[in-house]
Amino acid sequence: MSESRPTVRLGHLYPDHLNIYADRGNIAVFRRRLEWRGLALEVVETGLGDEIPADCNLYYLGGGQDRDQLLVAEDLVGKVAPLRQAADGGAVVLAVCGGYQLMGHSYVTADGKKMRGTSLLDLETAASHDRLIGDVVLSVNLDGHTNTVVGYENHAGRTRLGPGCTPFGRVDKGHGNNGQDGFEGALSGRRIGTYLHGPLLPKNPWLADILLRWALDHAGAAVELEPLDDTLEQAAHATAAARAGLKR
Numbered sequence: 001m002s003e004s005r006p007t008v009r010l011g012h013l014y015p016d017h018l019n020i021y022a023d024r025g026n027i028a029v030f031r032r033r034l035e036w037r038g039l040a041l042e043v044v045e046t047g048l049g050d051e052i053p054a055d056c057n058l059y060y061l062g063g064g065q066d067r068d069q070l071l072v073a074e075d076l077v078g079k080v081a082p083l084r085q086a087a088d089g090g091a092v093v094l095a096v097c098g099g100y101q102l103m104g105h106s107y108v109t110a111d112g113k114k115m116r117g118t119s120l121l122d123l124e125t126a127a128s129h130d131r132l133i134g135d136v137v138l139s140v141n142l143d144g145h146t147n148t149v150v151g152y153e154n155h156a157g158r159t160r161l162g163p164g165c166t167p168f169g170r171v172d173k174g175h176g177n178n179g180q181d182g183f184e185g186a187l188s189g190r191r192i193g194t195y196l197h198g199p200l201l202p203k204n205p206w207l208a209d210i211l212l213r214w215a216l217d218h219a220g221a222a223v224e225l226e227p228l229d230d231t232l233e234q235a236a237h238a239t240a241a242a243r244a245g246l247k248r
């Protein structure tokens, strides 16, 4: 740790290739929610050709177009060992949309290009010719509590989960993993993959704090996260839920 304040070390993978819909905004949320509590975030960015550090508490992959995803997939699969090692040791992984697809075993684009994934989550994705687009509302259970998570999806991929993971949420509004089974995203321990981006965390502070609590635990920093004044965040959450056609 480079600072004396309890610090979460975040590995941001492929910030130049996986950052559509301003997915980078999720990192700003992590930073501010830590700083408001006197804690700190340290970000290590790794791109094509860079080694992935094994000593991060939290890893983040954003969404990408198929073209960028192809470049990333070729680079990532051969060098994923430190990420797997960290995740096996309890580090948090949050992967969004294109990044989520790369957490699975494979992704096949609509024009038949097949990419291997990292197999960090037991799932497979194949793209269709039409896209699943729109506002989403989920019921998500984490750490024994169920809460509403709101977001936005835009993907051609249809994802099917294997027995090694469970869905991240149940779809109350929107399409989710494949538009058919009523579930969204994937969860295995502290690994979360989701199609929700745009960014996800500013309007879901509950989720941001759970991820931070897990990451701090992995960092060995036993700190209580004091509640923050989330009036604005809750207003954004309510607006997104209402826009999706669901009032809570």
Ligand code: GLN
Binding pocket: 020, 062, 063, 064, 065, 066, 069, 096, 097, 098, 099, 101, 127, 154, 155, 156, 157, 158
């Ligand atoms: N290329 C993927 C798809 O369309 C992911 C797109 C994204 O990240 N929005 O399914």
